[in-house]
Amino acid sequence: MSAQVSEAGALRRLWPFLRPDWWAFVIALALTPAAAGLSLVQPYLLKRAIDDHVVPGVVEGLGALAFMYLGAVLVGYVIEGAYVLSLAWGGQRTILRLRSAVYAQLLSLRQSFLDRQPAGRLMTRATSDVDALGEAFSAGIIAVVLDLLMIVGTLSAMLWLDAGLTVVLLFFSPPLLWILNVVRKRLRVLFLDVREALASVNAFLAERVDGVEVVQLYGHEAEAKRKFDKLNDHFRKVTTHSNYYDAFIYALVDGVSTIGVAIMLWYGSGMAASWGLKLPFGSSVVSAGLLVAFLEYMDRLFRPLRELTGKMAILQRGGAALEKILDLLREGNVVADTGQAAEGLAGHIRMKNVWFRYRPESQDVLKGISLEIRPGEVVAVVGATGSGKTTLMRLLDTSYSGYRGSIRIDDRELRDLRSSDVRRQVAGVRQDPQLFSEAVKFNVDLDNPGINEQIRRESASLVHLDQTVKRIGWDHVLRERGSDLSVGEGQLLTFARAMAHGTEVVILDEATASIDTLTERLVQDALGRIFEQRTVIVVAHRLSTVERADRIVVMDGGRIVEEGSHAELMAIGGAYVRLVQAGEALVA
Amino acid sequence: MRAKPIPRLLRDYSRRYRWSYLSGAIFLLLTNYLTVSIPGEIGHAIDALRAGQSLVRYVAIIAIMGVAIVVVRTLSRILIFNPGRHQEYLIRRDLFAKLMRLQPSFFATTTRGDVVSRASNDVTWVRTLVGFGGLQVLNVAMALSLTGWKMFALSPRLTVAALLPVLGGVVAVQWAIRRVFVLSRTAQEQLGEISEHVLGSLQGIAAIQGFVAERAFVNRFEERNQAWLKTGLQLAMVRAIALPLLVLSGGIAMFALIAVGGPMAIEGCLSVGELAAFAALLTVLLPVLRSMGWMLSVIARGRASLERIFALLDTPEDRPEGEVGFQVAAGRGPAISLRGLEFAYDEKQERPVLNDISIDLPAGVMVGLFGRTGSGKSTLLRILARLHNPLPGMVVIDGEDLLSWDLGPWRKRLAVVPQRPFLFSDTIAANIALEREPDDAEVARAVVAAALKPDLQALPNDLETVVGERGIMLSGGQRQRVALARGLYRDGDLLILDDVLSAVDHATEASLIKSLTELTRGEGGPTVLIASHRLSALRHTDIVVVLDRGRLVDSGPHDELIRRPGIYRDTWLAQQAGAFHSEEAVS
Incomplete structure (x- = not known):
């Protein structure tokens, strides 16, 4: 019951994607009776030709029948073509829309959600899942309608031609259907196993290819091969296992149609009657033409049955994919673009007693942070690994939400503001450079219409990226994750991106960790000039990066433990001094 | 052939x-x-x-x-x-x-x-x-x-009449199959591009959302999606026209059966049963x-x-392997000698990444590798790990050309921690040991040496925490230290650390450097190569090699280098400035 309700619900949610091309599906659906009818009339014409002309020896009219047959075949061809085309048109365009929607949804998911999902699995929503659904559209749903029409139509035609013969044939079908059903149920389970086994094989392989250097450098090949072999062998086992059932079910349908012929002859020749079986309807002795027509009809009856296993698999895959896609589209953990417009922020940040935990069941990472940052100020945040610095920054750039307490920007509560407006004015640069396999140019401006070539070039030279650009060129398409740049170059590039976008608030989270000191100095000098009027928050381990800030905030265990200028903090002789001494011990 | x-x-x-x-x-x-x-x-x-x-x-x-x-x-x-x-x-x-x-x-x-x-x-x-x-x-x-x-x-006559249209259908479909094949390959490739785009977007989601670039990415996605649709519709066209041709020719064959076979049966050349059999x-x-x-x-x-x-x-x-087949005497750090080392990833590139580098590094020393961003440090280290092969004779290990060592045994002697740590979606312990049966005591030792212990306590399952795809559960610094623990677990003769200290705080850095210096002390200890631009990490090394734009510009102990003009001294002064500044404030 519940499954049916959810199917109706699924269809309702799917409807917006189907709607623009509903007529294509209607055409395909409307063509099915014609396609079925034209196919069904052919055996009848054949019967007429044999019984009315060949057997009695009447040549007259045979030609007309032959050409009627030809006509049915030709019109059937045109209709089938139109059917395939309209299905493909509607199906593919629906898939296109669905894929776009899935992608848009992926882009709007909260990072707190995305961080917990393997990217590879999410990617399949927009690729293989959408494809499976597409296949279900073009080869599944309406094709099943056509199959059902064919089965019903064939049975009707057979009943009309000879009810007795048909009933006797049908008498033998329940056991067949029962066996088919049992095997199909078993296969459904096995197909699930097969899919899962294949998914693990592919996932393992993709990961080891990704980390192939580690595998090689650590002589991990043999162990990797052993693990892969286990998965690969398991896949082989489940596939060969499912193959036994698959082979049997196919052969069964094939053989049964032959047994049906034997039954037909047995009944049709009057043998059944002589054995005492006589039905009250239909002729007990059939004509040659009728037998031939029945042979043809049986073929039309069994063809859909034979292909049903395959189609069921396609439909099932499509159904499972649809469920996953709808789940994703329904996922509420998105960056909602609602709330008050927030343009022209000055960047005055006031945090009051901010608490945060990643998940309801986990521990607090931030424990009552209160901090004010005025426009144009440069504030550094320092503290040991795990003190909550990065989390605080993620709240400010709205990557994470769901804080308790209050974060106000220009006296307006952050959670009430329209997220995209905030993000347009608050930019974060992270330690892991986020680079795209696109042109260098695009990696800087991200197609922002407000960034022209001049701004781009200036930003690049300010952060001393021009050496790199000169080497590879603006139009060079980076490899995945920018792996053809060194980590330092990647950081410079993301720096240039932040410069070009010119936001009011800039958050640099360990953004210079892999850049050499001399370059970093130059970049900082440039930043100082550029960001004079802007609010800058710097998170760094290297204290040399930090000491020039207007104010330094020291965090420990999710709390702010000290706050003040470098000199003030040094005078207190607390946590900051300990951090500095740790640094000095290394340098001095 | x-x-x-x-x-x-x-x-x-x-x-x-x-x-x-x-x-x-x-x-x-x-x-x-x-x-x-x-x-x-x-x-x-x-x-x-x-x-x-x-x-x-x-x-x-x-x-x-x-x-x-x-x-x-x-x-x-x-x-x-x-x-x-x-x-x-x-x-x-x-x-x-x-x-x-x-x-x-x-x-x-x-x-x-x-x-x-x-x-x-x-x-x-x-x-x-x-x-x-x-x-x-x-x-x-x-x-x-x-x-x-x-x-x-x-x-025979009926056979010819019936099979002729079938033959025609088969030939016509041949063309279609080829077309279908080409088109489906294109569609497959386009789908591949879509996958890569989606994956890239997910990996860079912070930047996309952070710079409100969703529109730009959707536009790029749409281009690829539309290209795929175009191919798909072409494919449907061919399928619609060509593939039912076989069914059509079958129908025509049946027509021929009636038109030719019917009169034949009436004439008596064929029995009704034979016609039905046909x-x-x-x-x-x-x-x-x-x-x-x-x-x-x-x-x-x-x-x-x-x-x-x-x-x-x-x-x-x-990887020319086993041709000479030198087996390394494992168990002690190798001596490394670079002789005019030159290297370019791509022959078309104007400037080689490494240019004419010659230096002798004795066995068992701790070597610092210094250079600015993009100076070729990583490339040099990758060559030593033979991720890239040098030309013959340019890298000599213990008196023999690097290329003549068997690759497997050579790598067994290495412990390489790359700049970009890669973790498998497995437990931390499995990531450190990378063996079927990890030695728990050794794992524990490596964890301590890599200063990973405090991090583990904050994780849900300690060493058995599964780190997620590419170690997504961990911070950048934690990933680096898991990778470092992996390197230290190995007990290698040549330890290669490529900028592994970039994401750690000072206290952690100090403890790591202590572990490393202890490692090299004593007879038969490993040779250690550390690339970094943090001089705090390099000053405890025996010798520092300074690279600039692929050339060797200086080398020597830290104390000598800071007395000579050059980028090393400049960097030292720049990094010192902060420290002196703080001293003044304290006193």
Whole structure:
């Protein structure tokens, strides 16, 4: 019951994607009776030709029948073509829309959600899942309608031609259907196993290819091969296992149609009657033409049955994919673009007693942070690994939400503001450079219409990226994750991106960790000039990066433990001094 | 001379299943023989019916044949399909083994998505080729020749009339298959681009959302999505026009049967039973023809996939190995001597990444490698790990050319921690040990040495915490230290650390440096190479090598280098400034 309700619900949610091309599906659906009818009339014409002309020896009219047959075949061809085309048109365009929607949804998911999902699995929503659904559209749903029409139509035609013969044939079908059903149920389970086994094989392989250097450098090949072999062998086992059932079910349908012929002859020749079986309807002795027509009809009856296993698999895959896609589209953990417009922020940040935990069941990472940052100020945040610095920054750039307490920007509560407006004015640069396999140019401006070539070039030279650009060129398409740049170059590039976008608030989270000191100095000098009027928050381990800030905030265990200028903090002789001494011990 | 793909497949993979194939083929032949014999029996039965004779014999024969068909067809499908599954397993196994041997130079020219797709999609197509494709080829050949033979025996004239349109249909479909093949390959590639775009977007989501660049990314996605749609619709067009041609030609054949066979039967050249048998034979033949279109496309796709797979298997491995076969005396740090080392990733590049570097590094020393961003530090370290091969004679280890050491044993002596740590989605312990049976005590030691202990306490399951894809559960610094622990677990003779301290705080850095210096102290300790631009990390090394734009500009102990003008001293002063500044404030 519940499954049916959810199917109706699924269809309702799917409807917006189907709607623009509903007529294509209607055409395909409307063509099915014609396609079925034209196919069904052919055996009848054949019967007429044999019984009315060949057997009695009447040549007259045979030609007309032959050409009627030809006509049915030709019109059937045109209709089938139109059917395939309209299905493909509607199906593919629906898939296109669905894929776009899935992608848009992926882009709007909260990072707190995305961080917990393997990217590879999410990617399949927009690729293989959408494809499976597409296949279900073009080869599944309406094709099943056509199959059902064919089965019903064939049975009707057979009943009309000879009810007795048909009933006797049908008498033998329940056991067949029962066996088919049992095997199909078993296969459904096995197909699930097969899919899962294949998914693990592919996932393992993709990961080891990704980390192939580690595998090689650590002589991990043999162990990797052993693990892969286990998965690969398991896949082989489940596939060969499912193959036994698959082979049997196919052969069964094939053989049964032959047994049906034997039954037909047995009944049709009057043998059944002589054995005492006589039905009250239909002729007990059939004509040659009728037998031939029945042979043809049986073929039309069994063809859909034979292909049903395959189609069921396609439909099932499509159904499972649809469920996953709808789940994703329904996922509420998105960056909602609602709330008050927030343009022209000055960047005055006031945090009051901010608490945060990643998940309801986990521990607090931030424990009552209160901090004010005025426009144009440069504030550094320092503290040991795990003190909550990065989390605080993620709240400010709205990557994470769901804080308790209050974060106000220009006296307006952050959670009430329209997220995209905030993000347009608050930019974060992270330690892991986020680079795209696109042109260098695009990696800087991200197609922002407000960034022209001049701004781009200036930003690049300010952060001393021009050496790199000169080497590879603006139009060079980076490899995945920018792996053809060194980590330092990647950081410079993301720096240039932040410069070009010119936001009011800039958050640099360990953004210079892999850049050499001399370059970093130059970049900082440039930043100082550029960001004079802007609010800058710097998170760094290297204290040399930090000491020039207007104010330094020291965090420990999710709390702010000290706050003040470098000199003030040094005078207190607390946590900051300990951090500095740790640094000095290394340098001095 | 390379073998053609299909013969090579048969030789390398299919041959070992020849008995399975052979017995499967025999059962298939039986199946087909039974299938084409039935129409004849039906014909006899109809003629017997018209003559008023008993049909018991025919009914029994046909029923038994039906049962027999179930048995032999099941057997034929199992015996022919299962070798396909086994070969799929073997090919995938070989591909994986090959992939694990290929060098970075290969992965620099091929996208990983492409490689993975070969091992997944292409292998699946090959399995279909050797299973379903193989069965269909045999089946079509047998069914065609057997029905042809039966038909011909009934009436040569009618056979010609009925099969001529069928032949026309088959030829027309040939063209379509080729077109379908080309188009579906394009569609596959476009889908690959879509996948890469989606994956890239997910990995860079922070930047996309952070800079409100969703629109730009959606636009780029739409371009790719539309390109895919265009191919898909073209494909549908060809399918709609061409593939039903086979059914059409079957219908025309039936028309020919009525138009030509009818008058023949009336004239008495053919009995009514024979005409019915002929019709039944056509009914047997048509599904076979229908599947032929599918079969041809399976063969075409399988062949193309096979080419891609073999191309991958044949990729030269760029690691001259075992030719000289020096076995290293393991257990002590090697001496390294660079002799005019030059290196360029790409011959077209104007400036080599490394240029004329010569230096001798004695055994068991701790070497610092300093240079600005992009100066070639990582490349030098990668060459020592032989992720890239130098030219002969340019790198000499313990008096022998690096290239003449066996690669496996050489790598066994190394412990390399790369700049970009890579973690597998496994437990931390498994990531550190990378062995089947990790030595728990050694893991614990490595964890302490890598200053990872405090982090572990904050994680849900300590060492057994699963770190997620690429270690997503951990911070950048934690990933670096897990990778470092992995390196320290190894007890290597040559420890190569590429900028592993960039994401750690000062206290952690101090503790790491302490671990490392302790490691090198004492007889027979490892040789250690540390690349960094944090001089705090380099000042405890025995010798620092300074690179600038791929050239060796200076080398010597830290204390000497800070007294000579140059980038090292400049950096030292810059980094010192902060420290002095703080001292002033304290006092």
